[in-house]
Amino acid sequence: MIDSPTPCHCLPSSPRPAFPSEPHGSQDTRSVDCRATRRVRAHSPDLSERDLGRFYTLSARDLEIIGRHRRPANRLGFAVHLGLLRFPGRTFTDVPEIPERVVEYIAQQVDVDPAVFEQYGERDNTIFEHLDELRREFGFQNCGWPQLHALGQELLPLALESDRSLPLIETGVERLRTQQIIAPGMTTLERLVWSVQRLAQRRVEHWLLHPLTVDQRTRLDELVQVDPELRTRTRLSRLREAPEVPSAKSLRKVLDRRAYVRALKLPAPDGRLHPNRLRQLASRCGQYAAQPLTRFAADQRHTLLAAYLPDLSASLIDQTLDVLDKILDELVRKGNKKQERHFQSNVRVLNASAARARTTVRSTNCSPTASTPV
Secondary structure (H helix, E strand, C coil): CCCCCCCCCCCCCCCCCCCCCCCCCCCCHHHCCHHHHHHHHCCCCCCCHHHHHHHHCCCHHHHHHHCCCCCHHHHHHHHHHHHHHHCCCCCHHHCCCCCHHHHHHHHHHHCCCHHHHHHCCCCHHHHHHHHHHHHHHHCCECCCHHHHHHHHHHHHHHHHHCCCHHHHHHHHHHHHHHCCECCCCHHHHHHHHHHHHHHHHHHHHHHHHCCCCHHHHHHHHHHCCECHHHCCCEHHHHHCCCCCCCCHHHHHHHHHHHHHHHHCCCCCCCCCCCHHHHHHHHHHHHCCCHHHHHCCCHHHHHHHHHHHHHHHHHHHHHHHHHHHHHHHHHHHHHHHHHHHHHHHHHHHHHHHHHHHHHHHHHHHHHCHHHHCCC
16 A cells, blocks of 8 residues: 555646635634544544445445456455445545455455555556546546535534534535545645634624624623722623622622623524534633633624623522522521420420320319219
């Protein structure tokens, strides 16, 4: 097996942007997680027997076309290349390591010694000639600009739901595979995913920021600035304070923080925003202290805070109920304890009163007057 660079058979002949509305040359693939790239490029060695048979079983027509090649190494290599295009949907040169189980399973069907696979590709043109034949005989398509554009449109709803790169890359590769479109080089996929994520990010920012007034944006900025009333603290750090020991004072503080958030009168999140994306933004904002947030661009800072404050408001409601429950539990506990002390201190008096009552009842029942018939 040779380690040659991925051919450019999947790219369009003329340069185009990776996704509509993204300017050409603006891509920066560094934002795509390199671990996602490695995971997609790697072929899983843990295929089950069911998956091995499902993806790599050759039909009679497959074997007839494979049999046209004379050399055993070429027959096996052609068959493996066909299997890789079907799953995981990538070309021979774009899969760094092919599991031995896959090679052995295919070699058994082709009736070739698996060891000859090492000889496949000794002539560079062989692999590319076989790829052309595979496209011609089995209907595989190159991945050009129209296919990338359509894939970007399919991935956009997922990007609006989550900002994670790996699911987008995996979904993109799978959808190309099911349509018999040969996946492009990983760099092209990275640029596409990056462009889709940028477009999704801009839409999310627009949906969160468009309803905000200038005054509301100003008040969001005031949250991360030192508040003179709080000395050296910011209002955001005050809002994030953990509740103190349950008491009327701590309950009042939580209610005051909740009232402050309500006074901002932020609009409800746009219905087009996916709840999962809002949770991700709120969680990310919650990881930053006030000072780092001031270094963000204004739109990005306002986006994070606009997603975070409704979540914080809900958290303050939970804190209020939690403090109230603890206060009520404490009042009930104190009431029970007071009642128990009262009972213990008056038990002798109660016993004496009960004894006198029993004596009075007995004496009344034994009286001659009580036994005289009417």
